[in-house]
Amino acid sequence: MQQPEQVDTFAHSGEVGLVEWHDYESSRPFTFQNGDTIPGFRLRYETYGKLNAEGSNAILVCHALSGDHHCAGVHSIRDRKPGWWNNMIGPGKPIDTNRFFVICSNCLGGCQGSTGPTSINPETNRPYHLDFPVVTIGDMVRAQHRLVTEELGVQEMYAVVGGSMGGMQVLEWGVRYPEFVRRLLPMATTARQNAQAIAFNEVGRLAIVQDPNWHDGAYPPGQGPHVGLAVARMMAHITYLSDQGLDQKFGRERISRAAARTLFDAEFQVESYLRYQGQSFTNRFDANTYLYFTKALDRFDLYGESGRLEETFEAIRARTLVVGFTSDWLFPPKQNREIALALLRAGKNAGYAEVDLPLGHDSFLVHAPELYDLVERFLI
Amino acid sequence: MPPRQQIKRETEQSILSDWIEPRQRVLDVGCGRGLLLEHLNQTKEIYGVGVDNDLAKVAGCVKRGVNVYQGDAEGFLKSQPKDAFDWVVMSRTVQELDQPGRVIDECLRVARRMAIGFANFGYWRNRMDALVYSRHRVSEVFPRAWEYDWRHNQISVEEFERFCIRAGYPIHERVYLRGDWRTPCHVLPGWRAGYALYWLERG
Numbered sequence: 254m255q256q257p258e259q260v261d262t263f264a265h266s267g268e269v270g271l272v273e274w275h276d277y278e279s280s281r282p283f284t285f286q287n288g289d290t291i292p293g294f295r296l297r298y299e300t301y302g303k304l305n306a307e308g309s310n311a312i313l314v315c316h317a318l319s320g321d322h323h324c325a326g327v328h329s330i331r332d333r334k335p336g337w338w339n340n341m342i343g344p345g346k347p348i349d350t351n352r353f354f355v356i357c358s359n360c361l362g363g364c365q366g367s368t369g370p371t372s373i374n375p376e377t378n379r380p381y382h383l384d385f386p387v388v389t390i391g392d393m394v395r396a397q398h399r400l401v402t403e404e405l406g407v408q409e410m411y412a413v414v415g416g417s418m419g420g421m422q423v424l425e426w427g428v429r430y431p432e433f434v435r436r437l438l439p440m441a442t443t444a445r446q447n448a449q450a451i452a453f454n455e456v457g458r459l460a461i462v463q464d465p466n467w468h469d470g471a472y473p474p475g476q477g478p479h480v481g482l483a484v485a486r487m488m489a490h491i492t493y494l495s496d497q498g499l500d501q502k503f504g505r506e507r508i509s510r511a512a513a514r515t516l517f518d519a520e521f522q523v524e525s526y527l528r529y530q531g532q533s534f535t536n537r538f539d540a541n542t543y544l545y546f547t548k549a550l551d552r553f554d555l556y557g558e559s560g561r562l563e564e565t566f567e568a569i570r571a572r573t574l575v576v577g578f579t580s581d582w583l584f585p586p587k588q589n590r591e592i593a594l595a596l597l598r599a600g601k602n603a604g605y606a607e608v609d610l611p612l613g614h615d616s617f618l619v620h621a622p623e624l625y626d627l628v629e630r631f632l633i
Numbered sequence: 634m635p636p637r638q639q640i641k642r643e644t645e646q647s648i649l650s651d652w653i654e655p656r657q658r659v660l661d662v663g664c665g666r667g668l669l670l671e672h673l674n675q676t677k678e679i680y681g682v683g684v685d686n687d688l689a690k691v692a693g694c695v696k697r698g699v700n701v702y703q704g705d706a707e708g709f710l711k712s713q714p715k716d717a718f719d720w721v722v723m724s725r726t727v728q729e730l731d732q733p734g735r736v737i738d739e740c741l742r743v744a745r746r747m748a749i750g751f752a753n754f755g756y757w758r759n760r761m762d763a764l765v766y767s768r769h770r771v772s773e774v775f776p777r778a779w780e781y782d783w784r785h786n787q788i789s790v791e792e793f794e795r796f797c798i799r800a801g802y803p804i805h806e807r808v809y810l811r812g813d814w815r816t817p818c819h820v821l822p823g824w825r826a827g828y829a830l831y832w833l834e835r836g
Contacts, residue, residue, distance in 0.1 A: 574695060593702060594712045597682055600658075604701045606691045623688060630696035 269301045269343045269350055272326035272336070276366065277404045283361075283396065289386030292375055296400050297366025298322045298358035301342065302350035308408030312348055312632070313401060314338065314357040315415030315422035318546050319486075319538060321365040324357040325350075340620055347628035353411060360422075361396040362388035362546065364539030371474065371539050383470035388545050390418070390553045394425045398433075412436035412632060413571075416617035417584065418546070421553050424592065428555065431570040438631060440576035440624075441617045443588040444562055444595070445554040450583055453492050454547040457485030461540045470541050482540045483531030490530050495580045495613030499523060562595035569596065573603040574631045576624065578616040580609075638773070641814040645724060645750055645830055646672055648808055652748060652832055653677060657719035660684070660744065662706045662736070663726025666693030674699065682718075684709045706730065710739035718744040725774075727751050728786050734796065741802060741835045750830035755789030756812065757824045790823045797833065806832040 277296045284290045299322050304311060314324050316337070325342035327335050342348045342355055359367040362385065370385040377384075386392075401407040410433055413426045420442025427437045443450075461467055464481030472478065491499075503523040519525040555565045573596055577589030586607055593605030608623050610616040617624065646669055653659060655677045661670050664683025667690075673679045683694050683701040694701035702709050706726070721740040727733045728751060740747045752774045753759075762770035769779050769787075790809070797804055809818040809826035818826045 572698070590702075590704065594709075597700065597702065598713065598717065600680060602698075602700055604691070604695055604699075604703075606688060606695065606701075606703045608688065623692075626692055627695055630692055633696060633698075 267343055267345050268335075268339070269326035271330070272299055272301065272323075272328065274299050274322055274328075274366065277358075277400045279396070279399050279403070281399075283392075283399075285386040285392050286389045287387050291368070291386065294361055294368035294396060295366070295372070296358050296361065296368075296396060298356060298400060299324070299326075299336075300357075300405070301325055301355045302353050304354040304406065308406050310352065310411050311354045311356055311401065311405070311407040312411050313397065313413045313426070314342070314348070314355060315397075315413065315419030315426075316357065316360070317415070317417035317419050318489075318550065319534070320419070321363070322357050322359040325355070337618065341625065341628065347625040348414065348632065349629075353632075354407075356401060356405065356407075358397050358400055360388075360393040360546070362393065362542060362549070364542040365537070369539065370470065370541035370545060380471075380474075382541060385541070385545065387548065389549050390421045390425050391429065393549070394422050394429060397422075398426075398430060402433075410434045412438055414438040414440075414628070415442075416440040417442055417614065418550055420584075421550070424555060425553075427569040427571050427573065428565055431568045434571045436631065437569070437571045437573040438576070438628065439573070439589075439592065441578050441581050441584055441589070441614055442575075442592075443584045444565075444592050445556055446551060446584075447588070450492075451551045453489065453583075454551055457489055458544055458547055460484040460488075461544060464540075467540065470544075472540075477535075478540045479535040482535050482538065482543060483528075485543060486534040486538075487527040487531040490527060492583045493613060493615040495582065495611060497580065498612040498615075501611065502526075562591065563599040566596050566599045566601060569599070569601055573601065574627065575603070575605045576617070576627060577605065577607045578610055578612075578614070579607055580611050581614045581616060583614040641828070642668065644810060644815040645828070648830060649673075649722060649724075649748055650676060652746075652806070653679065653720055655679070658682075658717070658744075659720045659722060660713075660718040660740075662710075662721060662723045662740065663729065664694060664699070664701065665690050667697045667699035667701060669722065669724065670694070670699045671697040706736055707732075707739060710736065710743055713743045715742055716745065719746065720744050721747045723747065723749045725751060728788060730786070733786060733788075734800065737800070737802070737833075741833065745835045746805075747833045748830065749833060750828065751788050751793070753790050753809075753823075753826045753829050754787035755791060755823045756827050758812065759787075760824070790826055790829050793829070793831070797831070801836045802833045803836050804831050805834050 280293045282290050323336045324338040325336040344351045359365050362369045370381050374381045413423045415423045420439035423437050423439040426434050461478050461481035464478030467478040506522040556562050557565050575589050575593040577586035593603050596603035658680045661683045664685050667683050670681035670683050691701050691703040721744040730736050759770045808830045809822035810828040811818045812827035814828045
């Protein structure tokens with residue numbers, strides 16, 4: 254096992270400081286839910302804090318669709334931005350690395366170090382591309398279960414925490430490994446997406462597959478449907494924000510009146526912001542992974558064949574706190590509430606709290622003292 | 634927490650502890666910071682769920698390990714099947730509700746028994762203030778004057794008991810407490826009770 258390393262010299266008070274990622278290689282075959290098997294897989298992950306002797310103080314952080322394993326600290330002192338949940342994780346922060354051993358792993362099917370469509374298929378010595386098996390939220394969780402039990406020595410999970418797609422994984426953990434997980438903290442999530450969320454994903458996927466550079470998924474590394482992926486990202490990004498959030502940030506502010514010579518130049522700040530979001534996304538994210546992950550989101554459905562969520566939740570043993578955000582219109586409060594209500598109908602220990610922030614779906618990522626307070630209290 | 638407030642809470646808490654059996658399922662509508670449910674969890678090992686629509690209060694419940702749902706009472710009750718709980722407790726909440734009668738109906742659908750407690754608006758000091766000064770009395774229970782505070786239904790003992798008869802909900806037990814909310818009161822409760830607590834049955 255690779256020991257998690259942290260260089261304390263650069264850590265200032267309250268920050269995890271310099272961190273490194275690690276790669277876990279599982280050399281046993283992995284069979285996906287659809288029946289397809291790969292001979293092994295790699296997951297890229299980071300850890301902060303120390304696992305106690307009983308192996309019982311681990312908290313797994315599950316990332317969202319476009320997130321990754323780097324959720325706190327910096328990789329180099331020159332990094333412009335810390336990990337994506339740095340405000341939540343660190344010494345003395347709501348997810349306190351003085352108390353907890355925090356794990357954040359990349360997802361199976363991903364493109365940021367874990368095995369996915371861009372990885373080499375050992376049977377053909379060529380990238381998998383679309384031969385990569387269709388991945389589900391359940392597959393992601395089962396792969397991470399191997400990481401935490403076989404590699405990291407976790408005996409029981411103190412908590413599993415995550416928002417959006419991460420929240421789906423949190424629920425999946427509770428259902429799939431009830432004896433292993435003590436607390437579940439899903440936020441801004443859903444037990445199944447509504448038609449609207451599926452519709453947005455479909456537009457994103459079509460933008461990618463209609464891009465002539467997609468080549469049925471068999472594009473060379475560094476190339477590919479950049480235009481389609483950027484458009485998909487731009488549109489999805491809008492669904493993560495809100496009317497009020499966009500208005501506060503950009504309003505109708507213009508870059509410069511003179512700069513917009515044609516109808517097609519970016520004229521308003523919001524346009525330029527979205528273009529930048531789309532473009533920078535193509536540098537770090539793989540289009541095929543985007544197709545795979547959005548499908549995994551669309552197919553995730555804990556209501557099951559009976560259509561009764563409480564039947565699925567019968568299995569759960571963990572205490573659960575669901576957090577919804579008033580302005581989230583992608584996975585609206587109602588869908589978060591339904592999770593808590595079904596848990597309570599099933600006689601489980603559960604709660605629902607709603608945080609009123611104006612920033613839409615991404616509210617769980619922003620500076621939010623009320624959310625910190627809830628997380629801290631729940632993890633007591 | 635001022636000690637007088639604590640005393641007020643304690644008497645009601647101990648009465649409810651007598652009524653509620655160990656390991657019963659208890660729903661607390663308007664549960665605040667979850668103090669009652671925490672107490673019942675510890676002393677009676679109940680399965681408790683609280684409902685409150687205030688995030689700060691909900692956070693208090695989360696800290697105490699009390700199951701809590703942030704939202705409106707009626708919405709939550711409607712989501713629950715018949716007899717989901719053994720008890721519904723509603724302490725100092727009924728005056729806040731938009732349609733208390735409808736909510737009480739829902740409470741007695743999801744549970745066979747209900748404990749409901751409220752400050753008696755017919756308490757003589759309130760009547761005096763209304764009669765002599767034509768005003769709502771500002772007191773420990775309602776510390777803010779009318780211009781700062783929307784007081785929904787202020788209920789009196791007589792009014793509530795007439796409602797129970799009309800709605801067909803038998804009162805299994807009733808406890809009247811004096812203005813200090815701890816001394817029992819037997820004579821002229823409509824005038825002398827500061828607080829009233831009822832055990833209602835579905836009927």
